[in-house]
Amino acid sequence: MSAVTSASDAVFAPARRMDPSAAAIELVDVSFAYDKRPVLQGITMTVPRGKIVAIMGGSGGGKTTILRLIGGQLKPNSGNVLVAGQSVPDLEPEALYALRRxxxxxxxxxxxFTDMSVFENIAFPMREHTELNEELIRDLVLMKLHAVGLRGAAAMMPTELSGGMARRVALARAIALDPMLVMYDEPFAGLDPISLGIIGQLIRRLNDALGTTSVVVTHDVYESLKIVDYMYFVSEGRIIASGTPESVRASTDPFVRQFVDGAPDGPVRFHYPAPPFRTQLLADVS
Amino acid sequence: MSAELATGVFSWLRRLGATVTGTVGKLGYASRFLIMVLVLSPHAFRRLHLTLREIYFAGVLSLVIILMSGLFVGMVLSLQGYEVLSRYGAGEQLGIMVALSLVRELGPVVAGLLFASRAGSAITAEIGLMKTTEQLAAMEMMAVDPVARVVAPRFWGGVISMPLLAALFSAMGIFGAYIVGVRLIGIDAGAFWGQMQAGVDFWPDVTNGIIKSVVFGLAVSIISVFEGYDAKPTAEGVSSATTRTVVISSLAILALDFVMTAFMFRGIGA
Structure with a gap:
């Protein structure tokens, strides 16, 4: 995986799909549309167990939709989504909830949850899904909070937290039950540089310590390059490039370069598709 | 000109059709939602503290507005009622008039309207904001059904609170009428309470009032939770949903009241 690959010869392309036992998540030729508006078209990707994989792309490119498909909140129009070997779209509600646990x-x-304290937020999944006694729940919650450096904020309410602190508490809640898979939806959005670095390091550290698999949906290329094992670039509903952080840094692919360099214009156009400006200006207002 | 007219008519018909199918579709969705809430209701009772908490928010926190309104409605009813009754020399009948008006009609209806404005709108706004801030989605992803955890306790909290609030409204109204009628106007206290005791029957008067308040509780609660759950996840969406809750609940209460009253007192013109 030394070079960036385009969608047609992606490292984890279907023809060369990895051993299913090593894959935590597989998307196989997935297409999805909201009503008649296509969002994803022919997405094929694999997330190996124990790795951190980033799905990158501009806003509205379909990244969050991929997370919703993995979580079973949406069903693909065609193709399949496999998580831990189970076909998510085919799961009955009970089996889907069992998987989501x-x-x-x-x-x-x-x-x-704004009506609960930080402590109660993290205890929530434990209370819902386990029969643990209060003493054990307290210890576990404090351990999770300690892991994200916020043990001292246990009694605070979510409205009292800064953006970075709230994100860390949410991270502690996400790992409350030591999940096999953690999904991050724009974990770096709107954070100051210090909080951003903290969250990035926590994602890496917790992933390695807990042996989980992580999928990070983000458009923060610099922070992702520091922590992830593999990256997929999604644009207009298609995977247009993928590779390791090293290969992404060295890539000459125009899209990847535009994304890494933050260039305003390139394969991703600055202007949303529109009729010629002259035509529109001269058109009859009515 | 005729082509323009035809276009306009077709456009109007299209809009009308879209509105009708949209409304019918939403009614169908709301019905399915109600069934889902009922199916998942055992969860709300197994974890009673969730429902008790909602009874507190919907019921106990509505007490001030309900009791104060009941008091003033009773006092006004007493003044107006005495003025009319005394024209026919029946001022002593004030007790029974006030009690029947409150227990049969005003108690359930006005308490229902106040409940929709105070508690119903709060329930819609809370659920709508939870949706907007992805708290409901977070619950789903934690394998916790938001309908069971969030909606069902609020629904039953409203259903249980409403008849109790209506009863308290009526009681407070009668107390207000007593203050004005007996203490202020000077009607004999024995006549006031005696007429009331003789003229108001538990069945059908009080029972019908209770039935009405239970039905209003069911209607306001399902409208409130549904509008919150169905709200567009934006500030404007939550605001519109809250307004819809108050408007639809109020109209539903008044329409249901007419239908139920027609059935309850159907022998009246015979």
């Missing part, structure tokens, strides 16, 4: 998810703005 093995997931953790960090939402873009934390999605902490």
């Amino acid at each position: 093995r997931f953790g998810m960090l939402f873009q703005f934390g999605a902490l």
